[in-house]
Amino acid sequence: MNQVEEILKKNHLSVTGSRQKIMQLFLNSNGALAHADIEKKTGESFDRVTVYRTLQSFVEKGIIHLIPTRDNSIKYALCKDDCEAGHHHDNHVHFICDECSKTICLDDVTVPQVKLPKGFTPQHAEMVVNGICGECK
Amino acid sequence: MNQVEEILKKNHLSVTGSRQKIMQLFLNSNGALAHADIEKKTGESFDRVTVYRTLQSFVEKGIIHLIPTRDNSIKYALCKDDCEAGHHHDNHVHFICDECSKTICLDDVTVPQVKLPKGFTPQHAEMVVNGICGECK
DNA sequence: GTAAATTTGCAACAATGATGCGAAAATTTA
DNA sequence: TAAATTTTCGCATCATTGTTGCAAATTTAC
Ligand SMILES: [Mn+2]
Ligand SMILES: [Mn+2]
Ligand SMILES: [Zn+2]
Ligand SMILES: [Zn+2]
Numbered sequence: 402m403n404q405v406e407e408i409l410k411k412n413h414l415s416v417t418g419s420r421q422k423i424m425q426l427f428l429n430s431n432g433a434l435a436h437a438d439i440e441k442k443t444g445e446s447f448d449r450v451t452v453y454r455t456l457q458s459f460v461e462k463g464i465i466h467l468i469p470t471r472d473n474s475i476k477y478a479l480c481k482d483d484c485e486a487g488h489h490h491d492n493h494v495h496f497i498c499d500e501c502s503k504t505i506c507l508d509d510v511t512v513p514q515v516k517l518p519k520g521f522t523p524q525h526a527e528m529v530v531n532g533i534c535g536e537c538k
Numbered sequence: 539m540n541q542v543e544e545i546l547k548k549n550h551l552s553v554t555g556s557r558q559k560i561m562q563l564f565l566n567s568n569g570a571l572a573h574a575d576i577e578k579k580t581g582e583s584f585d586r587v588t589v590y591r592t593l594q595s596f597v598e599k600g601i602i603h604l605i606p607t608r609d610n611s612i613k614y615a616l617c618k619d620d621c622e623a624g625h626h627h628d629n630h631v632h633f634i635c636d637e638c639s640k641t642i643c644l645d646d647v648t649v650p651q652v653k654l655p656k657g658f659t660p661q662h663a664e665m666v667v668n669g670i671c672g673e674c675k
Numbered sequence: 676g677t678a679a680a681t682t683t684g685c686a687a688c689a690a691t692g693a694t695g696c697g698a699a700a701a702t703t704t705a
Numbered sequence: 706t707a708a709a710t711t712t713t714c715g716c717a718t719c720a721t722t723g724t725t726g727c728a729a730a731t732t733t734a735c
Contacts, residue, residue: 415700437690449691449715450693453692454714469607469610475610507658510652515667517647518646518647518672520671520675521670522675523669524636524668526667526668528666530664531664533659535656536657538657552681574721574722585683586723587723591683
């Protein structure tokens with residue numbers, strides 16, 4: 402049983418062509434992927450709707466997480482092992498390169514806490530940094 | 539000359555019905571506005587395209603700024619006085635209430651700096667905090 | 676007040692995403 | 706391993722969001 406199959410089985414997802422191919426894409430890619438990237442790379446293999454539904458189920462199972470971007474395009478990236486179905490707890494900073502426009506999970510940089518005004522109760526914080534990445538500099 | 543007209547003139551925008559009405563909405567509202575909010579509140583007055591273009595020109599002039607959200611819906615809020623055309627420099631944290639789903643500029647809370655891995659050069663950072671706001675708690 | 680510049684509304688289009696449903700594929704059962 | 710059951714897929718269809726070109730209307734400048 403290969404790595405892809407293992408991940409799907411572990412998360413109680415049936416092993417189908419689209420899921421295998423898309424999961425493999427995430428494992429190969431070193432940055433985050435947009436829906437459009439995936440559709441481009443899977444070529445003619447799958448229907449657009451299937452790609453949407455596959456990404457949704459991966460998110461629900463805690464296999465991948467969404468990354469908010471300033472231009473409101475959704476990106477997806479693999480979660481670390483400790484995310485569970487229905488409850489993500491990655492809390493790392495994301496970096497978007499203005500040069501190559503790659504989106505990178507900075508797994509080792511945690512989102513800092515900020516002191517909020519009286520009355521505000523924080524639940525979750527996201528931080529996205531734009532700039533030039535290591536490879537483009 | 540009222541406040542709205544003053545703001546428009548100061549930013550070298552011709553004073554038109556849509557711009558006046560939409561600017562007034564921002565001045566009245568205490569939170570950020572989505573395109574849909576604006577369309578709802580301006581009722582039948584203007585075309586959808588006009589609202590888009592009005593918001594765009596306000597952003598370009600540095601009158602309002604975009605707020606990224608986790609669900610990838612764009613929100614807009616008034617900039618502080620020191621933003622200029624083509625170059626925003628609000629760098630405050632934004633808060634989104636999970637209860638009333640209001641989006642609030644925390645003007646006094648600046649986005650903290652984070653130490654990035656070797657090679658990464660930061661240019662701009664956004665931080666969005668979700669939780670319960672002062673009024674909902 | 677008139678000419679020039681800008682903005683508006685409309686039509687048309689593109690991109691993104693959701694849903695219902697029958698056909699196909701995967702998993703379970705025996 | 707074959708049949709029964711469950712799940713997923715692909716297609717058609719629709720909704721929402723946002724963009725563009727262009728002629729008509731409005732605003733501004735003179
Ligand atoms: Mn990440
Ligand atoms: Mn703000
Ligand atoms: Zn780069
Ligand atoms: Zn609230």
